[in-house]
Amino acid sequence: MSAGPAPLLVFDFDGVLVDGMPEYWWSAREAALQLAPALQLPEEAPAGFAQLRPLIHKGWEMVLMAAELGRADLDLEALLADYDGALPRALARWGWAADSLQRQLEQVRSTALATDPAAWLARHRLYPGVKERLDRLAREGADWAVLTTKGAAFASRLLAAAGLEPRALFGHEQGSKPEVLRTLLAEDRPLWFIEDRRPTLETVRADPRLAAVRCFLVSWGYLGPRDGEGLPPTIAWLTPERFAAPLAQWP
Template identity: 70%
Template sequence: MSSSPLLVFDFDGVLVDGMAEYWWSARRAALRLRPDLQLPVSAPPGFAQLRPLIHKGWEMVLLAAELGRDDHRLSDTLADYGGALDRALERWEWQPSQLQEVLELVRREAIATDRSAWLALHRPYPGVPERLRALRGEAADWAVLTTKGAAFAAELLSAEGLEPWQLFGHEQGPKPEVLLQLRSLNRPIWFIEDRRPTLEQVRATPGLTSVRCFLVSWGYVRAADLTGLPPGIALLRPERFAAPLATWP
């Protein structure tokens, strides 16, 4: 068994801030399906409030359409997010796979027609590219595990000159399943994420109790998520992230 850790990073909200692109793409995808929608060019405040709850890309498209409804109640969506998604899918008569397909089509077209403009809608979090490059000096490998399409994450990593050991997109399946597959490497696995429910799901998955889980304090995390963390999930602040791995919680 190798003693050097494999650091597995979530992408959006951990390595890259893509909030501007999320609305840009979600809005265009929603308008492809319903050209009659009245959606602002800039993201409405409600979208930022919902972002910490979003798990998969198709949800963004659905929420963009919901925010375009005159009778949409943001408080209801925040209070019962899962139920709100189910009701919205029924209301619009859409399927998650349909929404995901349109979202990825919009992104592919954006990259093909004006890659630099699409890339400019994202920004790496301060110090993140430098820290990832420094991991080599600590004999640690790093991978990316994201619900974004792998091709789009690869475009953004390439633009920053970053080369992960491996990149897993939504095409490879749910995050716990990918982490279970990585167990065969027989090395310590550290999972870094900004979505507390995902970390809690990992901790509850049989076979993943040895995975060290970290919740970053930046990204799209909610303030309430940073307190009262359960055993097995450690808070990772920027100053600790920048420090040697041996000092991490």
Template identity: 65%
Template sequence: MAPPLLVFDFDGVLVDGMAEYWWSARGAALALRPERQLSPIAPPGFSRLRPLIHKGWEMVLAALELSRPELDLEAYLGDYPGHIHAALERWQLQPHQLQERLEQLRREAIRQDPQAWLALHRPYPGVPERLAALAAEGSDWLVLTTKGGAFARQLLKAYGLQPLAVYGHEQGSKPEVLLRLAAEQPQPLWFVEDRRPTLEAVRQTPGLDTVRCFLVSWGYLGPGDAEQLPAGIQLLQPRQFAQPLADWP
């Protein structure tokens, strides 16, 4: 049997970038609305919203929302999609405006002081070593992220990691990219992600029923995300991740 092609999400699986998320989200939010008051220190509400955030522009919107003293965070958490729609109306902004401002800020940060920007991230313990060992096991791996591909490549290069490819948000949604990979690659696909709704969307996509899905326990999980997982999604613990692929759940 051919070895699998491992497809890794980036943020929350390979790299913990929570400090950078708030730094960049806050900076982009203040560039769009300089009159708002936002602490340099990430508020607890941002960490609670992070498991629900799917794309970069949502981080900027979350930062703007957290500048509102009257924000009902529990209601926000209870109906995230509805509140995202309402927030876009409230701030009179479009996703592309938020995304462009976020990526502009990141590009400028990398140009001015790349080491300071890189220092806002940290790879999860043992992850770079495990990825480097995959080559010895005869398994290729690539990255599939909703981050801009250029930013993911910059970080991977800093850690000395060379995936087969990096697919950023520019290449389409994760199910769309996985469908293309499934059509192009003879190898079985294993998809490693920290966002349960993304894995559920993959499982519900026709043509992806043979993709093995793993939810990592060390990512940005929300309350209950690791419980009662549907068929086809396995929880992956750090000790299992470190083991040979044949021993993964």
């Protein structure tokens, strides 16, 4: 890298560092069944949940989508085509509120961690090469942080179990991702943001206050089928090979 302050790399958590798809369905299913016990939901995540996962932004949406997948008359294609528009309609259909769904999800996770932490942790895995690459960042003079819509306590527990210590960890309690990034820019050092959700990066790019943030979309994680196509020059495509390379070789 060129001379100057070393960058702070800010990583999204789910879909970038950790694959927790089994846990997402398990927790979402448990929360949905507690709220609507008559639901019939399979123990293994249905294919529709994997299709919806790239569109899901916050934890409460997972609970809502689990319930929707239990509807016999669900039109999955219509849901996928207008996900954002479908969210308020689905909340109204079930008579639920986003904040109560978030609390229910976090209660399920807290109980699982308190009663069987090994089983809860086992439902997650680091993506290949992640731990080794993060461990090498210190030798390149770079710091890294985590910015996630997951509750900070749950992300912290997973990172500790993997032997990883970010310089900072921001959960949904600290505000939206653009809000946190604007705060970090005040440190007056290069800021690189690594995500697997293209709409999140597009929101960052649309904020002129975040013009200095360098954005990367990873080629793994919970991507939609066309998320990697036609990227603007302000969002770089990050493959596992480039991720493993020295920072000076990142796009």
